[in-house]
Amino acid sequence: MGIKEKILTKSLWVFHASVGSCNNCDIEILDCLTPRFDVERLGIQLVGSIRHADVILVTGAMNKKALKRFKKVCGQAPKPCFIVAVGICPCSMHMFKGSYSMQSPLDEIMPVDLYIPGCPPRPEAIIAGLAKLINKVNK
Ligand code: SF4
Structure with missing residues (x-):
């Protein structure tokens, strides 16, 4: 099965959680949804409720106030739910x-x-990362 067919076998619904972002990573995620990048063509859709999410996109450096709330939100996610660190802040602070x-x-x-x-x-990097995640999910 080629990459294209694999991508089309699963639509990822994503929930966005900012745990201390400066807002730039959030803007880049929103940019992915605009007609210019049109991430929905890959079946990726932003959802407003964690209960509908396959993926949580986490932006920002985790601050102490956000930690408790973030864990509570993650506890409400359906399983399995994939965690994606967007930006260098959640990766390494x-x-x-x-x-x-x-x-x-x-x-x-x-x-x-x-x-x-x-x-x-950049939006291209976010989309490329999510495409890799789709392949990982399909495996
Ligand atoms: S990695 Fe951190 S500092 Fe850089 S844009 Fe994202 S949230 Fe802001």
């Missing part, structure tokens, strides 16, 4: 590492299925 109000990189809190580094990552 970036410039916020060691700050008094910050927790830790996302993979020290829960397993991460995909890392999309960048500050912020």
Whole structure:
């Protein structure tokens, strides 16, 4: 089965969670939804409820206030639900590492299925990452 056929076998519905983002990564995610990048052609759709999500896109460096709420939201997700770190902040804490109000990189809190580094990552990188995740899901 070719990549194209594999991509079409599963539509990923994504939920976006910002846990301390400066907002630039959030804007790049929204850019993916615009007609220019049109991520829905891959079956990827942004959903408003975590209960409908296959994937959680996490942006920002995890701060201590957000941690409890984020864990609660993740607990309401259907299983399996894939966790994607979007931007260098959830991957490694970036410039916020060691700050008094910050927790830790996302993979020290829960397993991460995909890392999309960048500050912020371009929409093309986010789409490429999600396409890889689709292949991973299909396997
Ligand atoms: S990775 Fe960069 S753009 Fe994204 S939330 Fe962190 S500082 Fe902002």
